[in-house]
Amino acid sequence: MRNTQTLGVALGLALVASLGVRSTLVAQAPPNPYRIVEGWAQLPNGKPMGAVGKVTIDPDGRHIWAVVRCDRLADPARFGDECRDSKSDPILRFSPEGKVVKSFGGGIFIWPHGLDVDKDGNVWVTDAVADNRIPKGDKRGHAVFKFSHEGKVLMTLGAPGQSGNAPDRFNSPSDVVVSPGGDVFIADGHNENGNNRIAKFSKDGQFIKAWGKTGWAPGEFRAIHAIAMDARGRVFVGDRGNNRVQIFDQDGKSLTTPWTQFGRPSGIAFDSKDQVYVADSESDDIENPGWEEGIRIGDAKSGWVHTFILFPWGDPRQRAGDGAEFVAVDRDGNIYGGEPRPKRLQKYVRVRP
Numbered sequence: 001m002r003n004t005q006t007l008g009v010a011l012g013l014a015l016v017a018s019l020g021v022r023s024t025l026v027a028q029a030p031p032n033p034y035r036i037v038e039g040w041a042q043l044p045n046g047k048p049m050g051a052v053g054k055v056t057i058d059p060d061g062r063h064i065w066a067v068v069r070c071d072r073l074a075d076p077a078r079f080g081d082e083c084r085d086s087k088s089d090p091i092l093r094f095s096p097e098g099k100v101v102k103s104f105g106g107g108i109f110i111w112p113h114g115l116d117v118d119k120d121g122n123v124w125v126t127d128a129v130a131d132n133r134i135p136k137g138d139k140r141g142h143a144v145f146k147f148s149h150e151g152k153v154l155m156t157l158g159a160p161g162q163s164g165n166a167p168d169r170f171n172s173p174s175d176v177v178v179s180p181g182g183d184v185f186i187a188d189g190h191n192e193n194g195n196n197r198i199a200k201f202s203k204d205g206q207f208i209k210a211w212g213k214t215g216w217a218p219g220e221f222r223a224i225h226a227i228a229m230d231a232r233g234r235v236f237v238g239d240r241g242n243n244r245v246q247i248f249d250q251d252g253k254s255l256t257t258p259w260t261q262f263g264r265p266s267g268i269a270f271d272s273k274d275q276v277y278v279a280d281s282e283s284d285d286i287e288n289p290g291w292e293e294g295i296r297i298g299d300a301k302s303g304w305v306h307t308f309i310l311f312p313w314g315d316p317r318q319r320a321g322d323g324a325e326f327v328a329v330d331r332d333g334n335i336y337g338g339e340p341r342p343k344r345l346q347k348y349v350r351v352r353p
Contacts, residue, residue, distance in 0.1 A: 033352035034309050034335060040098040041066075041345035048072040050090075051082055052338040052345045054115040054175065054267065054326040061331030063101070064094040065123060066338060066345055067112045079341070081133040084110045091115070091125060091147070096330075098347070104151025110140045114175030114187065114227075121149040126173040128190040131163055142170045144186055155205050157186070167207035171195045175227045177235070179250065183208070185235055187227040192241045196221040198252065211252035216242060218254050226326075228268040230276065230300050238265035238278070243288050245278065259303050262296045264288040267326035271333065276300040279327040279337060284316045292316070293323045295337060295348075309335070309348060 043049060053067030070086035083090055089103035090112045105112065105125065113128035129141040139161040146155035163171040172189035179185070182203030188195045188210075197212040212221050222241025229235055234255060235248045244258040245265050263280035264287060270276055276298055283291035293314035298305040311323030324337030324346065335348040 031307065031352075032309050033307065033350050034348040035351045037347040037349055040347040041094060042098050042100075043068075043092075044100055049343045049345065050088075051079065051340040051343050052326070053090075053113050053340065055328040055336045055338040055345065056115050056117055056269070057328050057330050058093065058117055059119060059121055062096045064096075064328065064330065064336055064345075065115060065117055066092050066094065066336075067115050067125065068092050068345070069112060069340075070106075072343055081110050081129055083112060084133070084135065091123060091151070094345075102151070104147065105145075108140070108145065108153075110134060110138070113190070114144075114173065116176050116178050118178040118182070119180055122154065122178075123147040123149065123151075124176045124178060124184070126176050126186070127160075128172045128174050130172055130191065134161060142172065144170070144173055144176055144184075157184070157201060157205055165195045165197070167199075167210070170199070174225050175238075177227045177229050178203075179229060179233065183250065185227055185229070185250075187224040187237065190223060190225065192223040194223075196224060198224075198227065198235070198237065198248070200250070200252075209252065211248075218246065218258060219252075221246070225266050226268045228270065230270050231274060236268050236276070238268050240265055240282065243283075256303075261303060261305050262298065263291045263293075266321075267324065267338070269327045269329050270300060271329040272331065274300045275329075276303075277327045277329055277335065279324040281311075281323045281325040281339075282321045284319050286319055289316075295324055295327055295335065313342075 050072045051069040055066045069082035070088040087106045089106045091105040093102035109127045111129035114126035116124045126144045127141050134141045142163045143158040143160040158170040170188045171194040174190040175187040184201040186199045196214040197210045199210045200208040221239045225240040226238030237246045243264045244260045246258045247255045262278035264283045265278045266281045267279035278296050293311040295309040297307040326338035328336045337346040
């Protein structure tokens, strides 16, 4: 009888352990109902794709805007200034079929990075190049440009070629988002020891306020990489260096404890169903141990992550960053990932409920 009881206890413990492992695995790797559409994005005349920056959706809900950094360069040391010596247009508008239907911006940027399209169809783009990548005397970088839908420069925020932390200066601004009312929010900036602030401007380019500084506490940042706004008007900030998403109202008031469940956030987007999409291209064994690279999808209100699109070629031993740094979702629920180092603009379609 004693041996039978012992065996029963052992089997019970084994079952509990197996269930615990299974629960952990399910929590860490939710089901992926998406598949990649191979070869979706195509540049004219078969031109190879350069490093892809941020992607976003046109107000029509169907066309896709993307930053494609000029030309494909073989030298990995040129990551960070790919448009320095090129006149190629880095701002591209793709049709739903993946064809380029509009392009502009050639010669204006050294490292175009962040992108937003406001409700009127104006295109906002940041140049996040670092100081040491700007050639002497070059008047580019550290600026945010507003273009018309056709590519005419309508406004410039910052002083191109000059870094700083004054109201009219930026230091490698990573990203930009425009509210429905026209206020402009700029993630400033890309470097861990840079300005690390959110700068707010009126629709006519007047400085309103800024919040944040370098640090680890709530309301502080390290290497801000993304900024986005949900349907409630909340400002989501990808505080990548701190492996978290922070959420604020439009005056800079913190609204919740920082979210760490989305990994190391590089890009943030929302869909019409109140879901938040966060691209993680940098989780590895050093920066964010135990996390995988990919796109996490969750409820924008609660922050509950329910789906994970694993980057299939990710390697946590590789510290350079890989996979989608940026993410966008069209009106039909298709997902687009901008991949700088693999130099791909990926489309994902849902194949399972």
